Amino acid sequence: MATNPNTTLYINNLNDKVNKEELKSQLFALFMTYGRVIDVVAQKGTKMRGQAFLVFSDLAEATSAMRACEGMLFYDKPLRIHYAKTKSHAALRREDPDFVPPNKAFPQSSSSHVNGTEKRSREDDDMVGGRTAKREKAEDDDEEMEMDEDDEGEGSKKAASATTAQDRPSARLLCTNLPQEVTDDVLGVLFQQYKGFASTQVAPNATGTKTGYAFFDSPELASVAKEALDGFTLKKGWKMGVSYT
């Protein structure tokens, strides 16, 4: 047998020509149909290319997503999906808010004198003072080397993209340019005042500016909310974009 059930799916055989951010958002857009996606992890480095981890909030969702999407063409390549071998940090953090990911720099010293007197102050390990002039040691792999934008290569081969805005009304609205701190609920408060509102989901993991979705019972009802909230200012310089998908 393969791996045992996990709320995280391990996906491989991904087309490694698509840049990481697009890949993650497209995976999110695809898999959110099957449940609540709480994290998407993908890396570019040699060892991890062509693979991604998709964390669902519960096992039933992950399982149905796997069944439904196995073999599906995604950027011209069939998805290969399995349960991940281990639990994702996002999942662990979810079942225990006190969960702290093991630090690579200090790998669990086995000779740890674990006495109860150890102080567990929360403020202790804060990164105070920032890392100003300190250069991060260059990774030995090409992790930080994101030389994308080499698309445009062959003819306009529009792959399985889904996040492209449509001009036809749809029951699912795409919300762009969301500030970092916006969550499902914050976005929900905004949309729920309109008739036919169903739910919202904000993409996990985004740094800088986030993306989310708002679901309505019909495209017609969604269009009312879209007209009202497109260009809405969530925060000082942040005008949200709302479009059909």
Added chain:
DNA sequence: AGCACA
């Protein structure tokens, strides 16, 4: 093929 999360 390859199972990570800073």
